[in-house]
Amino acid sequence: MSRKILLTGAGGFIGSHLAEELVRLNFAVRAFVHYNSMGSHGWLDTSPAEVRKELDIFAGNVCDPNGVRTAMKGCDAVLHLAALIAIPYSYHSPDTYVETNVRGTLNVLQAARDFGVEHLVHTSTSEVYGTAQFVPITEDHRLQGQSPYSATKIGADQLALSFERSFGTPVTVVRPFNTYGPRQSARAVIPTIITQIAAGARKIKLGSIHPTRDFNYVADTVGGFLAALDSKAGIGEVINIGSAFEISIGDIARMIAELMDVTIEIEQDDVRVRPERSEVDRLWASNVKAQKLLGWSPRFAGVDGLRKGLEQTIAWFTKQENLSRYRTNAYTL
Known part of the structure; x- marks a missing residue:
């Protein structure tokens, strides 16, 4: 039987590309999309028909712990991409970023711990580093919240790592640099x-x-998530996904x-x-750790x-x- 993956943020830019690739690789995918009254599944609505028919769509909100638990039932692993990401919007609506990025991540972590999922890949961002103090930026670079958005992502990352350290929840933190496509x-x-x-x-x-x-084509970012999902070596680690350019x-x-x-x-x-x-x-990434632990390197380098x-x-x-x-x-x- 194929592994069943819960993918949060599946209707978004990176999430939709990742959902499609998971289906092509014969994973069973439960695609968690943000509920809306129009019944839109985001970019998944534009996916090829043969991909859409294979997706198990769940419409909800990661801020709701009951919905998260319902979505996660029966899943072997989780790819957590759902987040608010627009930096300018975080300047005047920071509460929504705390609720979605921190509280939403906590809901995902709690459910993963309770259900004993085999792996949870949590999405970070290069924005947590702030302006580079040295380059290329390794995962040991200090964290500096220079926007409410980046501050909430630092909080979410630390929560994810704390669950691995405190409860043994198998968490990998993937830190993509600027994805485009x-x-x-x-x-x-x-x-x-x-x-x-x-x-x-x-x-x-x-x-x-x-x-x-450090710009990364979306196919490379998707490849980084898949490599992290497949690797136990990344559990408990933060791993940059960047082009090194x-x-x-x-x-x-x-x-x-x-x-x-x-x-x-x-x-x-x-x-x-x-x-x-x-x-x-x-921002300029070191991807040495990704190469070492995940066997990942960018194809669009x-x-x-x-x-x-x-x-x-x-x-x-x-x-x-x-x-x-x-x-x-x-x-x-």
């Missing part, structure tokens, strides 16, 4: 650039362009413009600029891998049926 929200910088250009803009509105990021926001905007064969001018839009001490100026991933991302966003889902002339909080 088809289906990503326009809150993220790469879709923001692509959709503005695709809509005909040549003056591109961005926030700060000096920060550097950094590039500035300004330079990636110019790279995208080159790939889309246009000339652009970048305009700073003040509403997109983080408060000065909240901005994370530099270095500048060539980035260009390849961007080409695939641009191809998806510039299809009219996909571009029409985005409000290209509005800033998405």
